Amino acid sequence: MISRELIAASTRPLVMAVLARGENYGYAIIQQVRELSGGELEWSEGMLYPVLHRLEQEKVILSRWAKAENGRKRKYYRLSASGARAQQSEKEQWLTVHQTLASLWGIQTCST
Amino acid sequence: MFDLENAIRDWQQALSETGTVSTDDLLELDEHLREIVAELKAKGCTPFEAFAVAKLRLGDAHDLAAEFGKVNRVRLWRQLLLWMVIGYVGGNVLMSVSTATASLTAMLLFVGGLSGPSVGVAATVAGAILWTTAVTWLYRYPARGWRPTVDNISALRMVGLAIAIPIANAIGMASRMMIAQIMDSTTYGNFVWHQAIGHVVYSNVTIVAWVVVALLLRRDHLAPRAMV
Numbered sequence: 001m002i003s004r005e006l007i008a009a010s011t012r013p014l015v016m017a018v019l020a021r022g023e024n025y026g027y028a029i030i031q032q033v034r035e036l037s038g039g040e041l042e043w044s045e046g047m048l049y050p051v052l053h054r055l056e057q058e059k060v061i062l063s064r065w066a067k068a069e070n071g072r073k074r075k076y077y078r079l080s081a082s083g084a085r086a087q088q089s090e091k092e093q094w095l096t097v098h099q100t101l102a103s104l105w106g107i108q109t110c111s112t
Numbered sequence: 113m114f115d116l117e118n119a120i121r122d123w124q125q126a127l128s129e130t131g132t133v134s135t136d137d138l139l140e141l142d143e144h145l146r147e148i149v150a151e152l153k154a155k156g157c158t159p160f161e162a163f164a165v166a167k168l169r170l171g172d173a174h175d176l177a178a179e180f181g182k183v184n185r186v187r188l189w190r191q192l193l194l195w196m197v198i199g200y201v202g203g204n205v206l207m208s209v210s211t212a213t214a215s216l217t218a219m220l221l222f223v224g225g226l227s228g229p230s231v232g233v234a235a236t237v238a239g240a241i242l243w244t245t246a247v248t249w250l251y252r253y254p255a256r257g258w259r260p261t262v263d264n265i266s267a268l269r270m271v272g273l274a275i276a277i278p279i280a281n282a283i284g285m286a287s288r289m290m291i292a293q294i295m296d297s298t299t300y301g302n303f304v305w306h307q308a309i310g311h312v313v314y315s316n317v318t319i320v321a322w323v324v325v326a327l328l329l330r331r332d333h334l335a336p337r338a339m340v
Binding site: 026044047049057072 | 136137139140141143144146147148169170171172175176179180182183184
């Protein structure tokens, strides 16, 4: 299990990375993260929305309401142009941390 | 028998009463909750089980409200402002109604044949009883009762609350005019004098009473922490 602090810190880049793959909505974003992490990343699901709304206020992501296939209203989010750039910077930061830890722990990485 | 729609409504109400979760936020959370419920029902859970787990997965209502509050700062502020307005209007209503009650009591007692300082004392006591009742009622107001938020506050309710002020003022005024009409000048002079003393005592006691209320609230606030 991942610690609460790490989950809180990684929510933002994870959300941005999921949205970089295309427009999506809350429940499906969580499903994707859960699947890709093999169930290791367990979010308190409602907490995703304040994160999404903060990203929206920062204009990193955009949103629109649309009618879902089940007939109910659903809010879809997508990465903005500035969001795509922010996502690149997030990626570099996380990779730097990852590579530093990997070198210290003596794990070979092929990302160079 | 478990009613899913009822349970969802209660859950939504609890969230909306926190005041930090907007109508749009609620709509989004509701959609999410229903997705989880559908997912779990497809796996063979009963509606009750599905709802219980969905609620758990979404997170504690108070934690959620706190997180939403960090994003919805403007909303949170407006919510606080609304409480201040309600407090101001409500305080004025109480003030007008208690003055009217005191004047009306004095008038009725005098018409009933009573005179001297006892009329002034009785009037002050009537006002004090009204305040005590109002404060006790507010203090014991059920947590599940109606709580105004920027979404559910209606113009009708606010006007209904505010309209009590001119009505009470009119009753108080009419009572005082009546007293002035029926009392002879010496008795009226004494009455005004008794009332003035009563008012000074009263306004000082009221402040002490509010401090006591604040201390009581503080004790309530500290109690759950002490238990941890």
